[in-house]
Amino acid sequence: MIVFLGAGASNVFGIPTMPGFINTFDREKSWGQGFQHTHIRGFYNGIKSRFSEDEFDLEVLMTILEDLAKKGKDLFKTVSPQTTDFLFRTSRKEALRYINNKGIKVLAEELLTKLKQIIRKECRNAVERSKQVDNILSKYDQLFKILSDPRIVMEMVSGDGAVKYPSDLKIITTNWDNCVETYFNRRQIEFSNGIVLRRGENVFDINSFQDNEALVGIFKLHGSVDLFSKADKIRKLSAFPEGRTSFGEEFGDEVMRWPIEFGGYRRIMESPYLDLFRLFRQRIEKDRIWILIGSSFRDISICSTMNDVVRLKIQRNYPKVVFINPSAQAVVKRLREWDMIILADLMEKNMIEERWGSDACNTKLSNFLK
DSSP, rough: EEEEOHHHHTTTTTTOOOHHHHOOOOOOOOHTSSSOHHHHHHHHHHHHHOTTTTOOOOOHHHHHHHHHHHOHHHHHSSSOHHHHHHHHHHHHHHHOOOOOHHHHHHHHHHHHHHHHHHHHHHHHHHHSSSHHHHHHHHHHHHHHHHHGGGEEEEEEETTTTEEETTTTTTEEOOOSSSSSHHHHHHHHHHEEEEEEEEEEEEEEEHHHHHHHHHSSSEEEEEEEEEEEETEEEEEEEETTTSSSSSTTTTTEEEEEEOOOOHGGGGGGTTTHHHHHHHHHHHHHHHEEEEESSOOOOOHHHHHHHHHHHTTTTGGGGEEEEEEOTTHHHHHHHHHHHHTHHHHHHHHHHTTSSOOTTTTHHHHHHHHOOO
């Protein structure tokens, strides 16, 4: 069984959705810390003003900033469709300024750094506030109780009592937060997320998933707020607002990615994402039950992988797919526009247009799985 978690699965714990993060940025009071307040705020508003409210969200903003921060001709080597769209919405003179002005590149890099700090703060809030942690435990307890058919259940006795969850469970997520890891840690259930201890450091090793195949697996296709890349290593570190570890060293580059469609198709060819997508495909090829929660499925590489897997199966071997999203019909419509018809049909067949974790959602999910 796989459980696919999107932004809607974390939103119930107080973490903004991709459009919701824009409202969070607008309310942020700490923009001036470390920057020239007027310039950084004005630069942000200048980008935002080029889009209507329903066109602009976190992924669009971060994609544009990442491109504008590139030096020299690097921008044109991997420019994203969203940045091209943004530049076409400006005058020729303004577009050239966004492309060539060194001050713009500094502002873009600083703003992207600031946004990542705010994102980390929002993600940490969900796992540091006792009320939200209780909510995390409650929501996942309810989910795994529904999913734990007696024939496929493993029982884990922890300090909190007996905890049941599906055997051979694999979690696939595009979320950057640590809510699901918090659940398994608190329930004292062993899991594998690619992190191993090497020479005193917690580092990401893609091969560790094969070494721990029997454990619950957590595959974070878009990275995580606590992963940082430095000196050819991806390390798991606790994130502090000042941008340095408890040992006083710099974190390195955040390992946080956004949909391949938004960040440029080069992402899928980068390590470890190439290997993560390979493992993702291997899992969904053999799993017969897919529980898809709260995802907008805008990463076209993920969608095409899922559609291709079911396309190559004969109909009687199709997985049982349950799709939970209040906006599920809009997602299915977009998949049809992308010609991913089989995946769209499977998602529409068992579609729950409710907020995940609600009583109505749990009741419908139980009925679908009977």
